[in-house]
Amino acid sequence: MVNNSLTAIKGIRVGHAQDFEALTGCTVILCPPNTVGGVDQRGGAPATRETDLLHPMHLVRHVHAILLTGGSAFGLAAADGVMRYLEARGIGFQTPETHVPIVPAASLYDLSIGRSDRRPDAAMGYAACEMATDAAVSEGLIGAGTGSKVGSLLGAAQATRCGIGSASLELGKGLIVAALVAVNALGDIVDADGQIIAGLRAAPDSLEFISSLEQIKTLSSRPIPGTNTLIGVVATNAALNKELVNKLAQMAQDGLAQAVRPAHTLFDGDTLFGLATGEVQADPNLVCAFAAEVTASAIRNAVRASRP
DSSP states (O other): OOOGGGGTTTEEEEEEEEEEEETEEEEEEEEOTOEEOOOOOOEESOOOEEEEGGTTTTTOBBHHHHHEEESSSGGGGGGHHHHHHHTTOOOOOEEESEEOOOEEEEEEOOOSSOOOOOOOOOHHHHHHHOOBBBOOOOBBBBGGGGGOOEEEOOOGGGGGGGOOEEEEESSSTOOOEEEEEEOOSSSSEEEETTOEEESSSSTTTOOBBBOOOHHHOOOOSSTTTTEEEEEEEEEEOOOOOOHHHHHHHHHHHHHHHHESSOOOOBOOEEEEEEEEEEOOOOHHHHHHHHHHHHHHHHHHHHHHHHHO
């Protein structure tokens, strides 16, 4: 079976854990040794952890896991479970006393559906690690995408359920670029031809999509800040330094802009992490050029995998 997901990159493992009653969950990406990390954050309302150290001119180059989680800022607590899982296995940044796992994290807001009083916690983060596998990534309403929605400009009642999606591209000579995205955007998701495939619906009981961009023109009240976010990972098996991995994440955001309209609003927390495992020597321009395409594909796959 062909693996067209993030785990097409050797050494990367992905695990989901979720609470289907509360409609929330988390997804962990476990990295092989010496994986270089980066990040690009563009939305106006992020909820993140350990992102500063991913920027150039900071000491740490390698990351050990990435956590994508629901539960808004509360859900970032799931990273504690990921750290505990890794420390118990001697994985982390070596200090005189112990290994300190580097686990950058980002969360999305899913408290408006399901139960808002139950969020991902350390136990769920640990469980996601135990479920991690190098098999093709499960997509849809699972993991960090369990409580996702898109097109929420007029509230959750007229939004469309979405989830988590993944995609990969083989660029020749063993070079791979892949993405995994949990899609919870304020805007609509559009196909390559601009057609809305998920988003704002005309009424709570309608299957007809209406353009969020057009609705903004006549919107009488502001959306609720911080209740939307698209979070994810773009990864490659290329050998890239820290600066270039940050560039990889930056250019992947162009894929978000291709597939989400509008993107990067003040009410979204759009955050993409970059990973490079270093197995293949490659032109960084080639790698980064396809980051946007694979990210857009992962976003659209999240929609298709989340349909009933």
